[in-house]
Amino acid sequence: MPMVLTETAIMQYRRDGYFFPIPILRADEVADLRGRLETFEAKQGGPIGGGHRNKSHLLFKWLDDLMRDSRILDVVEDLIGHDILCWNTIFWIKEAGSPSFVSWHQDLNYWGLDANDLVTAWLALSPASVESGCMRVLPGSHAEAILPHADTFHSDNMLTRGQEIAVEVDEDKAVSMALKPGELSVHNGRIAHASGANDAHDRRIGVSFHYVPTRAQQVVGDWDSAALVRGKDDYRHFAATPIPAGDMDPVAVAFHEKAVSALHDILYRGAEQVTGRLG
């Protein structure tokens, strides 16, 4: 028996590779989390970026808690079963009026993971509308072969290498996954997806959680890390990430440095340039 999703929702996810919207957080919870993020940004004197965007649950206790929130994990369990690792958490922030975009791509082309059932859970902490550049997906593309990609290194592209699908994508078939603050979308790690610029007056703030069954493996890098968030890990394919005692806990911050450096090597393997972005 599914825990929270209907059989119809699960069937749609399996057939099309995505499902949304799923209400998760109350308005007061969204305000609290956005406040925590923006307090950190105000203290550091600018938007979160660089290495802070990835594996960020090691830096912020509140994000580690959110990654383990049963309201999100119940959805994920309905899709991939009870024994769940979170491999990465990524901030996707587009400032109001910013040209930042994400080109059409398939994540499992470059994450080095042997995990065709990877679920990305993307949570909106501000409005993710068509105007603010919400994600768009190409239904059913997760079930087909991974398409060829090319690196563009475009400076407004939020992806590591500005990588994009090198064949024509039929944009007419794309579905926009607009979300209200506190809502979640889920998509399969093989699905083709993209997002446009933020033409709205507010920041578009999203955080993504990338969940895999514990049997998943890193097949490109020699070392990688993940957090056991539900069930048990009989495989131990990944180094277990420590749970931070608080924000910027020194032990977790030191682990974060190692984990992001390993991720950097995986994502830039074979690239001709390093942009400094990870995503």
Ligand SMILES: O=C(O)CCC(=O)C(=O)O
């Ligand atoms: O936030 C976006 O616009 C893109 C996110 C993305 O590519 C992902 O979560 O896999």
